[in-house]
Amino acid sequence: MGVTKTHIFSSAQNEMAQIAKVLAHPARIAILEYISKQEGCICTDLVDEIGLAQPTISQHLNEIKKIGLLKGSFEGKNLCYCIDEERWQELQNSFNAFFTNINQNCC
Amino acid sequence: MGVTKTHIFSSAQNEMAQIAKVLAHPARIAILEYISKQEGCICTDLVDEIGLAQPTISQHLNEIKKIGLLKGSFEGKNLCYCIDEERWQELQNSFNAFFTNINQNCC
DNA sequence: ATTTAATATTGCAATATTACGATAATAATA
DNA sequence: TATTATTATCGTAATATTGCAATATTAAAT
Numbered sequence: 001m002g003v004t005k006t007h008i009f010s011s012a013q014n015e016m017a018q019i020a021k022v023l024a025h026p027a028r029i030a031i032l033e034y035i036s037k038q039e040g041c042i043c044t045d046l047v048d049e050i051g052l053a054q055p056t057i058s059q060h061l062n063e064i065k066k067i068g069l070l071k072g073s074f075e076g077k078n079l080c081y082c083i084d085e086e087r088w089q090e091l092q093n094s095f096n097a098f099f100t101n102i103n104q105n106c107c
Numbered sequence: 108m109g110v111t112k113t114h115i116f117s118s119a120q121n122e123m124a125q126i127a128k129v130l131a132h133p134a135r136i137a138i139l140e141y142i143s144k145q146e147g148c149i150c151t152d153l154v155d156e157i158g159l160a161q162p163t164i165s166q167h168l169n170e171i172k173k174i175g176l177l178k179g180s181f182e183g184k185n186l187c188y189c190i191d192e193e194r195w196q197e198l199q200n201s202f203n204a205f206f207t208n209i210n211q212n213c214c
Numbered sequence: 215a216t217t218t219a220a221t222a223t224t225g226c227a228a229t230a231t232t233a234c235g236a237t238a239a240t241a242a243t244a
Numbered sequence: 245t246a247t248t249a250t251t252a253t254c255g256t257a258a259t260a261t262t263g264c265a266a267t268a269t270t271a272a273a274t
Contacts, residue, residue, distance in 0.1 A: 002229030002262050008158045009133035016136050023127035025232085026116035029205075033120070036209040043251060051115045053234050058252055060232095079251065083209060092206040098136075099199040102143040102190060110259055111232065132262085150221055160264050165222055167262095186221065 016098060019091055022067050027052055027060050032069075032083065041081045067091075123205060126198055129174050134159060134167050139176075139190065147187040174198075 006014050022028060030050055035041045043061070047054045061081065064070050068087045072079055113121050129135060137157055142148045150168070154161045168188065171177050176195060179188045 002227075004132065004134075004230090004262065005159065006133060009137055013133040013136045013140075017131050017133040020127045020130035020136075024124050024131040025111065026113060026120040026124040027111075027232090029120045029123050030116055032209055044249085052112065052232095054251075055235080055253080056233050062252085078249090088206070088209065092203075095202050095206065096199075099195070099202065102139060102195065134262090151219085159262095161221075162223080162265080163263050169222085185219090 016094065019067055019094065022063055022069070025060065025063075027056075028064055031057070031060055031064065035081060035083055042078045043081070123201065126174055126201065129170055129176070132167065132170075134163075135171055138164070138167055138171065142177075142188055142190055147185075148189065149185045149187070 009017075027050060031046060034046060034049055038045070043054070043057060046057050046061075050057065052060075061070065065072075069084055069091070070081050071084045072081045116124075134157060138153060141153060141156055145152070150161070150164060153164050153168075157164065159167075168177065172179075174194075176191055176198070177188050178191045179186055
């Protein structure tokens with residue numbers, strides 16, 4: 001118990017849920033919003049901006065990375081994270097398709 | 108620890124995360140898809156269709172209900188659940204706004 | 215009134231998530 | 245090469261989520 005039974009669902013359903021899970025924390029929403037507003041992005045800024053400890057921010061960044069949403073490039077000792085545009089578009093399309101495919105025909 | 112620090116985020120960020128959390132489980136994705144395909148919907152159908160125990164389905168339905176996505180009306184001893192169109196549209200708009208407001212300008 | 219069928223609630227075990235202190239790794243700078 | 249600054253990883257505590265058996269609730273049907 002306590003484990004999601006992923007094997008009984010389609011891969012599309014599992015993927016949709018996994019993407020949603022990444023968006024299911026306000027810190028990750030805030031991180032995405034903040035990165036998009038900056039020209040570049042340095043992780044320390046995020047720690048100051050958001051108010052969670054550095055390891056916690058690092059963990060959240062990792063969750064976002066896992067679904068391919070972050071491109072990171074080192075600029076000297078600093079790390080510049082930014083959003084992968086192509087992947088972002090993909091996710092937007094997935095959500096849009098999901099929302100529009102649900103059609104309500106009862107009650 | 109282990110509690111999300113909601114107080115350090117904006118209500119918009121918290122709401123976004125909360126909605127995403129409901130979509131962050133394949134069973135709930137499957138439930139929404141199934142309901143939308145049916146004329147009506149009875150919980151037992153869902154139990155048969157999805158393959159989780161009846162109390163588990165009931166719990167998932169409750170999560171979906173919490174964000175106002177389900178309208179339910181009893182038809183005799185059966186319960187007909189359906190998706191609240193207005194609320195659904197609202198959520199679609201929120202997601203769309205979120206995705207389009209993120210603009211990538213680095214790297 | 216009993217029985218039956220459908221859904222909800224309770225209680226609990228297993229696992230996942232969130233958060234952070236301590237520490238490691240990495241690379242620029244003195 | 246030591247120091248410093250930035251980010252990652254490890255270990256751990258607290259809380260949340262998932263899932264189900266047992267049971268309660270509700271209302272139709274007998």
